[in-house]
Amino acid sequence: MQLPRLQSAALLRRYKRFLADIELPSGEVITIHCANTGAMTGCGEEGDTVWYSTSDNLKRKYRHSWELTEKANGELVCVNTARANQLVHEALQQGKIAELAQYKTIKPEVKYGTENSRIDFLLQANEPQTALADCYVEVKSTTLLTESAVGMFPDAKTERGQKHLRELIQMRQQGQSAVIFFAALHSGIQRFQVAEQIDPHYAALLKQAHQAGVQLLCYNCDYRIENAIPTALWLNHAIPIQL
Incomplete structure (x- = not known):
């Protein structure tokens, strides 16, 4: 399956189940959507690398979606259920x-x-x-x-x-x-x-x-x-x- 174009950032926190704050390489902090309603144990920790996609739908409140997590050891986790x-x-x-x-x-x-x-x-x-x-x-x-x-x-x-x-x-x-x-x-x-x-x-x-x-x-x-x-x-x- 081809993934949408992804960009990376550092995870700051996940909250309210559906939201996460990430820090871009530029230092800017943005809020993205998280489709995973589970506990996400071990794949959503502060400092993890987040790979996120961007929607062309300008009506979306949160245009960016959390797709993958990359762990410090290089392992990848698709968190978009x-x-x-x-x-x-x-x-x-x-x-x-x-x-x-x-x-x-x-x-x-x-x-x-x-x-x-x-x-x-x-x-x-x-x-x-x-x-x-x-x-x-x-x-x-x-x-x-x-x-x-x-x-x-x-x-x-x-x-x-x-x-x-x-x-x-x-x-x-x-x-x-x-x-x-x-x-x-x-x-x-x-x-x-x-x-x-x-x-x-x-x-x-x-x-x-x-x-x-x-x-x-x-x-x-x-x-x-x-x-x-x-x-x-x-x-x-x-x-x-x-x-």
Whole structure:
């Protein structure tokens, strides 16, 4: 996925969930929008390098958006949660997710379930004669990294995430296929583990979903750097999941 043109600055603080103050190389301080509503543990600390994009929409109150964080060790983290769905959509279209490559029809944001949910992607086979069930795919942006290169989700308690797991379990009970897809957007993540210490209820539901036949996938990502500026990222390959 090609990234918008990015510029860098130093993070001063993140506040009110959606806002962050950054210091430009010129010394000017500006406020930018942050699309990530999570805790952003380890990827939004004072002094981190922020890579931000600029919108052409002059009506926006905050024209700049926080896209990536660069850590002191050079690791990159995509903190714009909207990018996770875009990455997965692109990979599905290109057949890059081997476990889901048999599906040819991709329908984003489809209403489903008994709790008034929208599935990120409904996948269907093109051939009506096939016995392949519809597949419901829920995507989760994963940025929390432990010292042992393990990525974790969630980084905060998530009632919304719990609801999604209940919905996927119901889809399996109805004979459909279901997938929870963790997009590991921190370049340091090499393995995945549910963050039981942060949200034990989510962890218990994830294990219940797995036992019910919901498929768990986690793919890491790669970044392209040109002239010291991140210009693109893409899903790379599946990494091990430990429940």
